[in-house]
Amino acid sequence: MKAGPSQEEVRQHNLGALLRLVHFDGPTSRAVLATRLGLNRSTILGLVGDLTAAGLVREELPQETGRAGRPSLVVRPESTRVHVLAVDLGVERLAAALIGLGGVFLDRRECPWPDGHPEDPARVAAVLAGFAREMLARAPADSSCVGVAVAVRGIVRHPDGLVSLTPNMGWKGVDFAGAFADRLGLDVPVLVANEANLGALAEHRRGIGRGSQNLVYLHGEIGIGAGVIIDGELLRGERGYAGEVGHMTVNPYRGRPCGCGARGCLEAEAGERALLEAAGRDGRLTGADAVRSVVTAADRGDVTAREALHRVGDWLGIGIANVVNLFDPDLVILGGTLRDVFLGSAAQVRSQINTNALAAVREKLRLRVSELGDDTVLIGAAELAFAEVLTRPLETLTRISEQRQARP
Amino acid sequence: MKAGPSQEEVRQHNLGALLRLVHFDGPTSRAVLATRLGLNRSTILGLVGDLTAAGLVREELPQETGRAGRPSLVVRPESTRVHVLAVDLGVERLAAALIGLGGVFLDRRECPWPDGHPEDPARVAAVLAGFAREMLARAPADSSCVGVAVAVRGIVRHPDGLVSLTPNMGWKGVDFAGAFADRLGLDVPVLVANEANLGALAEHRRGIGRGSQNLVYLHGEIGIGAGVIIDGELLRGERGYAGEVGHMTVNPYRGRPCGCGARGCLEAEAGERALLEAAGRDGRLTGADAVRSVVTAADRGDVTAREALHRVGDWLGIGIANVVNLFDPDLVILGGTLRDVFLGSAAQVRSQINTNALAAVREKLRLRVSELGDDTVLIGAAELAFAEVLTRPLETLTRISEQRQARP
Numbered sequence: 001m002k003a004g005p006s007q008e009e010v011r012q013h014n015l016g017a018l019l020r021l022v023h024f025d026g027p028t029s030r031a032v033l034a035t036r037l038g039l040n041r042s043t044i045l046g047l048v049g050d051l052t053a054a055g056l057v058r059e060e061l062p063q064e065t066g067r068a069g070r071p072s073l074v075v076r077p078e079s080t081r082v083h084v085l086a087v088d089l090g091v092e093r094l095a096a097a098l099i100g101l102g103g104v105f106l107d108r109r110e111c112p113w114p115d116g117h118p119e120d121p122a123r124v125a126a127v128l129a130g131f132a133r134e135m136l137a138r139a140p141a142d143s144s145c146v147g148v149a150v151a152v153r154g155i156v157r158h159p160d161g162l163v164s165l166t167p168n169m170g171w172k173g174v175d176f177a178g179a180f181a182d183r184l185g186l187d188v189p190v191l192v193a194n195e196a197n198l199g200a201l202a203e204h205r206r207g208i209g210r211g212s213q214n215l216v217y218l219h220g221e222i223g224i225g226a227g228v229i230i231d232g233e234l235l236r237g238e239r240g241y242a243g244e245v246g247h248m249t250v251n252p253y254r255g256r257p258c259g260c261g262a263r264g265c266l267e268a269e270a271g272e273r274a275l276l277e278a279a280g281r282d283g284r285l286t287g288a289d290a291v292r293s294v295v296t297a298a299d300r301g302d303v304t305a306r307e308a309l310h311r312v313g314d315w316l317g318i319g320i321a322n323v324v325n326l327f328d329p330d331l332v333i334l335g336g337t338l339r340d341v342f343l344g345s346a347a348q349v350r351s352q353i354n355t356n357a358l359a360a361v362r363e364k365l366r367l368r369v370s371e372l373g374d375d376t377v378l379i380g381a382a383e384l385a386f387a388e389v390l391t392r393p394l395e396t397l398t399r400i401s402e403q404r405q406a407r408p
Numbered sequence: 409m410k411a412g413p414s415q416e417e418v419r420q421h422n423l424g425a426l427l428r429l430v431h432f433d434g435p436t437s438r439a440v441l442a443t444r445l446g447l448n449r450s451t452i453l454g455l456v457g458d459l460t461a462a463g464l465v466r467e468e469l470p471q472e473t474g475r476a477g478r479p480s481l482v483v484r485p486e487s488t489r490v491h492v493l494a495v496d497l498g499v500e501r502l503a504a505a506l507i508g509l510g511g512v513f514l515d516r517r518e519c520p521w522p523d524g525h526p527e528d529p530a531r532v533a534a535v536l537a538g539f540a541r542e543m544l545a546r547a548p549a550d551s552s553c554v555g556v557a558v559a560v561r562g563i564v565r566h567p568d569g570l571v572s573l574t575p576n577m578g579w580k581g582v583d584f585a586g587a588f589a590d591r592l593g594l595d596v597p598v599l600v601a602n603e604a605n606l607g608a609l610a611e612h613r614r615g616i617g618r619g620s621q622n623l624v625y626l627h628g629e630i631g632i633g634a635g636v637i638i639d640g641e642l643l644r645g646e647r648g649y650a651g652e653v654g655h656m657t658v659n660p661y662r663g664r665p666c667g668c669g670a671r672g673c674l675e676a677e678a679g680e681r682a683l684l685e686a687a688g689r690d691g692r693l694t695g696a697d698a699v700r701s702v703v704t705a706a707d708r709g710d711v712t713a714r715e716a717l718h719r720v721g722d723w724l725g726i727g728i729a730n731v732v733n734l735f736d737p738d739l740v741i742l743g744g745t746l747r748d749v750f751l752g753s754a755a756q757v758r759s760q761i762n763t764n765a766l767a768a769v770r771e772k773l774r775l776r777v778s779e780l781g782d783d784t785v786l787i788g789a790a791e792l793a794f795a796e797v798l799t800r801p802l803e804t805l806t807r808i809s810e811q812r813q814a815r816p
């Protein structure tokens with residue numbers, strides 16, 4: 001801070017604060033906005049006017065309140081007019097969604113990975129750009145896309161979004177943001193981020209992590225990743241690679257080999273493959289359905305399935321204990337296939353945490369499963385894509401509009 | 409930010425920025441201050457005037473520059489007039505120092521722990537208050553103590569500084585800040601913090617970590633602790649307990665028992681006791697000297713000592729690999745006895761990091777030993793104690809002065 005912000009900067013800040021409030025909490029009356037933002041009602045009136053003129057919010061009568069008397073107007077986000085494109089390069093499928101301000105799913109497409117060529121980013125970009133064009137063509141004529149974000153299962157450099165490594169697709173040093181932006185031809189930046197980081201963002205803003213300032217989100221699919229929220233902000237590290245909990249060594253000398261080349265990594269001991277092998281599955285069925293089938297079999301009394309879950313639960317508990325000793329969060333959230341694994345092995349997980357986490361850090365720790373289910377990552381991508389317009393609403397719209405007009 | 413800061417707030421902010429600059433970087437000319445703070449020279453003139461009037465800085469001719477011409481004045485911190493009391497409840501000794509603005513050691517006392525009663529916080533407080541009185545009595549009459557901070561080997565709650573647990577002293581839930589403040593009778597708050605967190609702060613501000621925004625400081629004594637700097641700020645976690653790397657499980661089923669009750673914690677495998685036992689030491693000699701003697705013996709060709717160091721180095725490397733996979737720092741600093749251990753086992757440490765840390769996170773990672781040596785923790789305590797006056801210089805002095813005048 002070299003000098004104080006100008007009146008205009010304060011106004012931009014307040015516009016963002018108001019827009020974030022209705023984006024996350026839904027329709028809100030002016031009176032409540034004034035109280036929660038600590039601003040007087042005439043300032044709120046001006047801010048709402050600006051955001052309405054920009055097409056970001058509108059005022060309307062609230063849903064039936066059941067109370068007598070004339071209801072006051074509420075300010076609600078323009079969910080159908082302002083949206084982002086959220087993309088998830090999942091392990092089993094590609095998914096894309098148009099998500100409106102306020103977090104409303106407006107449209108959605110998904111398909112299996114293109115046969116034979118997962119290693120070709122251009123082909124993946126083409127499929128997803130096709131989805132995007134279909135969805136954007138169906139969106140209202142006066143609607144506007146204000147951001148694009150892509151979740152990948154891998155290591156993503158921050159802030160430029162270069163995909164350093166995705167073990168399942170075999171990408172190394174891929175500029176997927178560039179490839180996708182070229183095919184999309186939209187006038188908004190394309191952001192790329194790691195799936196567990198986006199899961200953490202989603203649960204923190206819209207899921208079970210609302211209200212927590214220090215949480216760890218663990219996401220399981222083939223591997224295990226973590227997104228860490230510290231003092232309300234996503235931990236990124238020096239280059240964006242923080243949270244690689246799946247490659248935390250927990251069993252170095254007798255452990256199972258890991259895809260990364262090491263031995264006894266958490267995901268080698270507690271990941272999908274470890275579970276399916278311990279449960280005696282033959283390897284043909286993989287993915288979330290296969291994991292669920294083990295949990296279901298264990299529920300029905302299948303001893304091998306139950307022992308497999310307990311074994312994986314022990315390792316998961318050791319991994320969580322390590323994470324809480326390091327980060328001291330108040331909440332650990334299990335998402336992706338770890339939801340199912342945890343539900344089938346909670347006793348083992350908790351027992352290992354009790355043994356291996358210090359009493360002080362586990363005392364008030366809450367352990368919960370993801371509240372947003374299969375859409376966690378996609379919702380996180382949408383929140384990342386919305387971040388700019390939620391920070392500088394009018395500037396962002398102006399920039400997008402200028403770029404559109406400048407297009408040849 | 410509900411409204412923009414006032415001119416007065418901007419001035420307070422700039423006063424802090426200027427004072428921090430000369431505190432950390434030493435005597436600086438007004439011209440350089442103007443450039444580095446992005447302020448014009450008349451603003452700098454006013455700020456320097458205010459800080460000079462408050463007795464926090466003074467202007468003087470620089471040391472001989474060797475250049476021709478009239479040298480310009482430099483602004484330097486009033487190291488002898490403004491100081492803090494830094495205290496270290498070490499494993500082997502109690503230490504206290506008076507440290508002046510700019511980080512100058514003005515005076516220092518230390519002694520072994522009071523015989524027989526390490527469990528008695530009041531007795532420890534009394535010894536240290538005695539040191540403090542001696543040192544303050546020798547300080548110039550017009551000098552002022554602006555903060556007190558205490559380092560403990562244990563788990564400290566943030567922000568109130570309650571000592572939740574110190575394994576070596578047997579303290580549980582001890583308000584040492586209160587006990588020490590009562591005996592000191594100074595009009596400044598007493599802060600208490602974990603030794604590894606303070607070590608991280610010291611290396612980040614004054615040691616090998618200057619310029620790094622994401623670093624991990626590992627401190628070894630009996631146990632192993634970590635202080636983590638993320639985006640330039642100390643990681644604390646929900647309650648202040650973050651960084652308990654010593655209790656990260658790395659060898660859960662065949663590991664050595666740990667003082668915390670678990671098995672295979674990093675400090676059980678790579679801590680002082682593990683090293684001394686593996687080196688065949690009989691347990692009578694402990695502490696930093698004992699660790700150094702193993703490193704020295706290994707240097708001289710003692711095979712048992714060398715194998716012990718290699719074994720401990722392997723575990724230390726696994727621990728560091730886990731930490732870098734989680735935090736993605738650009739720098740890991742080894743302090744306390746881990747300096748010596750690392751110097752005697754660097755090949756093992758690096759080899760395990762190469763095996764167990766992901767290529768992306770280890771690619772640009774630097775591994776260094778502490779630059780501040782045995783004083784790291786005490787310097788960190790001083791920086792914590794200085795934090796308030798460096799943030800709000802004039803307000804802090806005014807508050808201290810008012811409290812002094814109000815004293816009965």
